Amino acid sequence: MNQMELLNDIIRYLGIFQEQVKISTSNNQYDINIHSENVLIPIFNKIFDGNFENLNYLQKNAEAIDLLDYKSGIAIQVTASRQLAKIKSTLEKLFDSEHKKHVKQLYIYILTERQPSYNGTAIAKIIGKRLTFDIKKNIWDARDLYKRVQSFTDIDSIKDVKELLRMQFSELYLSETLTKSGFEKIKAAYSKTCLTNFSRLNFFGLSVQRKPREVDLYNLFVQPKFTKSSTYDFETIDVIKSMKTDITLPWKIGKELPINDVFLNTTHKIRLLSTIWDNKLDTEFSEILSHQKHLAILGNPGAGKSSIVKYAICKILENDQTVFSYKQIYEFFPLRVELHKYNQAKNERKLGIIGYIEQLLAEEYQTTISQSDFKQLLKHQQVILFFDGMDEIFDIQQRIGVRNDIESIVKLYPHMRSVVTSRFESYSEVSLDKKLFKALEVKSFSDDEIKEYVGKWYSLEESSVKVRQHETADCIKKLQDVDNELKCNPLLLSLILILYRNELEIPTSKLEIYENCTNTIVDHRDSKEKKLMIHLKISNAVGIFSALGHWQFENDMKQLPISSEDVFKFIKNHLIIKGEFSDDRQASQSAEEFLEFAKVRSIYFENKFTHKTFLEYFTAYYLFSQYYSKPQNHNALLEVISKNIGLSSWAVVLELLVCKIDSGQIDFEIIDSIITDQFKKNPIQATIFFVSIIRYIKNISPNLSLHLITASLLQLASDEFENKSQEDDKEILFNHIVAIHKLPRFHGQINNAFESLIKLDNLNQENLVIFALEYSYITIQADHSMQKSYQETIAGAMYGLKLGPELEKPDYVLHGGLFLRWNDALIPVVKLDHAGFSFAFSYDANISKLKPASL
Template identity: 25%
Template sequence: MTAARVVSMRPVVSWPHEVRPGQSYLITVDLDTDLVEDWPYELEEYSVACLAEGTAWCRVESRGSNTLVVHRFGGTYGPIEFVAHVGQPEFSTAEPIRLTFLTGGGLPFRDIELWMSVTAGAAEAATRSRVLRPSPGPADETGTRPQPPSSGVRLSPEAEELATRIREFSLPYLSHIQLPQAETRRVLPVDELYVEPFLLAGSGRTTLDELLGRASRIVILGDPGSGKSTVLSQFAWATAKNTRQVPFLVRLRDFGNRELTLIELLQRTLENMLISAPEVLLEAMLEAGRAVLLFDGLDELIDAGARRHMVGVIEGAARDFPETTVVVTARPIGYPVTPLDDGVFTVAQLAPFTETEISDYVRKWFRIGDTLPPDRGDRLADGFLAEAVTVADLVQNPLMLSLLCTMYATEGFIPDNRARLIDRCAAMMFDQWDTMRSIGIHRFDYGTLRGAVQSLAWQIFTAGGGGVLTRRQALRILTEYLLQWDIADEQTASDVAGTFLDYCAGRAWVLTEVGTTAGEPMFGFAHRTFLEYFAAEYLVRESRDPADVYQAIEPHLGDARWQAVNELTAQVIDRSRVSGADKLVNLAMAGKPTVEATAYCARLLGVVLLSSGTVSRIVDSCVDLACLDLDRRQQPDGSVLSSRNDQPLADILTASRLATAPVVERALEAALARGIEDGNEAKTYLACTLHRFLVEEDPGWSAVQARAVALIPDAVRASRVLGAVVAQHRPALVGAVVAHHGTAPLFETTYVSGQLIPPPAHEILRAEWPVDDGWLDSLTSQLSRAKTPWATEDLTTFAMSAVLDLVNLWPDLPSAERPARLLLCLPFLEDLTRRGMAPYLGEHTDLGRMAFMRSTESAAGLGELGLRLTVDARRMLHRWLTGELDLIKLSGIRGSARPTRTDRSPVFFLSYARTSQQSGARAVTTLFEDLCADVGELVGTDNLGFIDLSSPTDREPWGRAKKEALGSCQVFVALLSPGYVASKHCGQEWDAFSRRETASGPAIIPVIWTPVSRTQTPKVIRHTHLFDPGSVERGVADAYYAKGLFGLSRDAYRAAVWRLAKEIVRTLRSVSVRPTDIDPDSLRDAFAGP
């Protein structure tokens, strides 16, 4: 670790009161990026949020008087927060506290030392920004706790007394929350259950406290059931309990369409707590910055005029009382119709629960109350979390999480059948409706209204769009459905439908009000899974038999939007009809099944139980579909083709239910055996590469593969591609393959499930070889005399892993094996040397010394390696080490669709929103350098990328170098951010590249740099496939979509950038983009629409 460097900083927070032993103070330091020079990575990402010693991602170590060392292991970015327990003897209040922040994980980051003062200055800004959260300390002589002044305006004794009374009276109202499920009225202490969610705002993930440290006017958007009202209630409770601020929580739906002034709103809110508040005292609190205004449910004001009036009231409060914090909640649907001024208010979106938040909530949920002993609650929580892996998409939503906890507590398990799971959740919600039957509409029971909800779901789902209906549309559909039963006239049916919608409107129920637009409420489902489930129920209910059901879903089997409904339909029909799912699958498998039908049936193996005969039909169809010609798997379009045709086979390997797994194994083994016996090359290839279809190694499938490979005859050596593939499992065949076809097949790559898999030589090098000097000597001789070059630069992706595998094996290898293995590894070693990566191998290893000799074109140390070489092998190695012989043909891109890229043109163009902020510019520059390094490692060429480093204020933004790069690069990488989609210049760059003719597919890769809401995202970007980091590391993809690349932790960032580099190279190798001259005057802003 490099030496620590002191960064001089002004005191950022100070405390004007006596420091009391045992009391905690939260001090926030906002890093001034201009003061930290030569920081190697994005400063925002590596700032430390140290809330307390013992957190999961940092450790605090005391090193003498006033010195702490904070070891960072991960966590959020943003302001540095430090809890100073100043009552500890090692802290002196007379001197500033010195903090040293160290990054963890063994990465070569620097230390930074920061200085903070806790003794002098004004701290009211800290309080207003919510960074000061002292635990309730001892009262002073007057009985009040220490408070920082706000704007310098002192309250009168009457106003101070009112403020105290409001806080005290507020606590009982705010200290409990109700569980969100409709079937219970249970309320619980807020501090026993509440888990603080993250917000998505601008630069990434943050919390409300952190966001208020940067902005004092905030809008929080969240769907029904996402917890936005709970966030506001808890914030109000914490403010009243822990600070001298006075929270005013105004639930706007309680005021209907009444157009009240701000003071009237506050007075009506206080009247609910039996507090009378004179206008003059309320205004004094607002002017002094002692009030915190919290407006819940702006979009719930249905009347457009009332909502516009309320927007004016809130904006007026923000303008007239600049010292006052203002937070507003709303639902995404409807908010854009009458938004608050985005120049004043920062908009944030509630993020789905993370794994940590889910775990915290579940453990709290099962510990609350006195109904269970603590150990029993912990066991239930552990069991729930283990089973919840199968419903990971549902438990990210607080409403669904609470429902599932209730179900687990009563039933002891989470149904593995999604239809049954959603049915149980819906039943718990519908039960609450039964309590409403006393209002005179008891004739319409659970079943009747459930059917009405199914009709609504079908109408919403098949209509597409945003998944919502206006109240009038929903009322019409429900009324028409109820009239079908001939037990009510139209007025009664309409009244029942209206009452039902009114009931749903105020609750996070199955069906709920999701927003308001054009003066009318909008209704939708609390979670999309409810919509999909009830749509599936409707489809089955309205169909006479499975044939009707299949006729309805067949046109949509390849539609991703229908995937969940199609699978739920199979589960519903299997529950409602004898062998319903079997009959549905047999209809899909009739004749020659389509790709879409086969893929659908393969997925069903993971969700329904099917008969053995039906399972065998699905397996046979999946195997037949994956039987691609081997040469097609080597072509540039092999990625797309194999991704489509191999996926069903991958699905049956990973998603089959435990009860049918043995049937799937037997059926697959039989299908492969028949293919091998018939000499089917494609099925023999599948047997050899079966492990490539698995996400992780599985002993059962490994045994199936071993038995199938054992059936393959040695005669396959006569097949060019297949012989090399089989040699992965039988290294003794390598010599025969070389004799028949040369070395090329050993180093050719193929695609499986859309992924480029290592060449056979890579696998042969790591395999166990039979001990037989005869075949080894023969192989060494054949390799020594084989024609060159042996390989193309396609093997670059796998070069490092192949060489490192051999480095690890080398010490334990028999001397007889070393020459042949070394010769087989030479192309990989040459690739590393060519790209300057020889030093990574170390000179203390034989392969490292070989790489060093090759890089210096000297064979002087060859004799010191102790290799038992034939004359031919020694001669060949000497020529290779001295540079006389190259084994890799540097031919660029494989195949006839080679991109028309000149040596001077860059591989990729990095398009981003220029900013005047140095930290943002440095972050983009760092990304560009990392991408160049990774792409260079993969393709080994020069001039890898282009980035425009001109200032956003430059008068001439279209320099010659930029125009040439944009007109000749092969891949366009766009860093999406709110600034990017709003930039006309970025839109012109996008337009310039998109005008160039392409072959074989798109070459634009949009990357989420910082989150952009869907409403902000231009249509042209929404219609372009976003970069997906995939499963390179657990949780990376989720974090990427939530925070963007800019907001990832260092390890996650590196994993995602490496995957991005591979995607750039994949695009380079499969897409051809014609060069063209760029005329800036002809370009339009692609983001401005048609």
């Protein structure tokens, strides 16, 4: 195709583009304006050799300008309005916006057709000398865009522009082989299968009769809120003071540096972590796809990250406009990529992300789209990829490789959007480029969300309205006494509800929840399930689950694939080895029955545990029974802990293992010996790990607990470690210290640790208020009122102190402060907040020239 043919095609497509905008805007349909911005970005990138960003991704309905290339300083406003008022408004808003400091040159692109002329004087009055703006050169429409493309000397660039426009405005083809109608058929077939697969989830209940226990996702899902991922910074302060500590610890920090040698009558620069508290409002579920092109959604185990992804994909495919405020998202083609499966395909078949998606669509969705066609979709159409489960790639180096693949594809295809999900610890080891990805944390359930979830859970579990209402009310009442960390987590809340439903009592610890729930799910026999005729011949079902969990966990660590046949053979052989059966036929039959039982109980299905946390719990139980319960294996147990204590993939397993050991102790000896042993072998990772779980351990000596907290604070203040990995360790450690400081039983130990390390008169010094800020705050208030000729101004401040065990919901808040009524009186105020009520006392102390009688 010669250059003239290419340019003629471009003229035709620009004409179609212009007419579509005119028709849409004349009918008050303005969504096409938003779409137009994305159509034009790659063309403007070609014309200006730039890298334009759509500011509406970062700020919904960004004022003044839509597109900005930060490097060149070129900004573009895309609008369908050609009126002078629009030009003037754009310029005025630009000079009032935060973007003005980045803008060196401004273009206004009229999607319809610019006026023959504009009042240059009116525009010049606004601009002054602040910006060079020529109404003939800087106000464009399709004709100006075409002239710039026509001036290209490189025919390949002209081809690229033609291809970009053809993808958007051709009536037939999206690529050389994929037609629009063909893609719509592919999308329809994909949507049908996707909605069938994703709109159902395994239900942790006792009365659902399906096999497996599946329910409609929408009937249980509660939309969570999100918050910006916590950030931190280092500040250096000079401690001009002689310091000495009498602390002696049984381990060393750093290379060969005993803690008691750190501070010895010298002046040190102590580096202390301080938090940058972000006071922005929470992000609602409806807003998560509104601003940022690429997201990392982080959460604790059981926070519902995969459910969030499935729910979002289903609602986009259903075009449910009530869910997301960013309406353009419904034009995107959403795909979920399970990262552990992608990583396996990458290692075994040398597939990249696009090659894996081709295979995924063919095998799981019975749709065929070639890699070259999908590349064209990524390049020119709207695609959003949900990369689910970064934490399920256990090997750190392989996780880094997958991280690099994700960053590469989003850079290569600037039109696409992406969401990555992960647990915190696994993400911190391989965090994505912060310039590309915004990290959001899934917030724990609020009281209202807990009530909503309990109500939805019971509506699925109990058919009797009377019973449901009674048990729901009683359950919510009893949940008030449960630790927030337990009841505010969707998975743990589900397990709590199973136990309450069975026993009408609620457990109080994470380990107790897992243990009791496992026993309930495995051992409980309700009448409905008896009708399913499941008769297990196996005497120790928990033991089989534990062995299966450990075997599967080890295979996952090695990234080895597991088939149904592999699972069946493992269970059969395990039954024979453990003496459950000697006959191969009986063992085979029992293995089949066991797998059916596991599926009906929603524990194990399709060659995996229904939730990763079940896998981790059973792995921990196996290690406990095989190592700790057998004294001859105690040293092997310590080796297992020391080998894996720094790995995020082992964090939950080791937490549950230590808590299981702790639950059977009557004194401090065993737990203290385990902690001390690990500190001697790996002090940094041991500090991080044991501080993260210290709140769950009951049988740790107060002295060792104090040493652990002291070592943590010292590690935060240390200058010994300067590489990125250890800077990340400090952030994790700091977050753990902040978390345990919220618990009253640790207040004294943390304060004692500070006092022993830094011999200041008190802890209310600069950079040491990071914990005190949790308990108190200052309210500044001012009021000015006018009534005819009378005016009154009152201003002042109050200091608030939270009282009670829970900082987020204190029993009382005591306020004290002082206000000034200008030229009239000082007003001391005392106020007490309790249970939604406020009780205040104030007194006006006259400072005006009025007589004392006026007091």
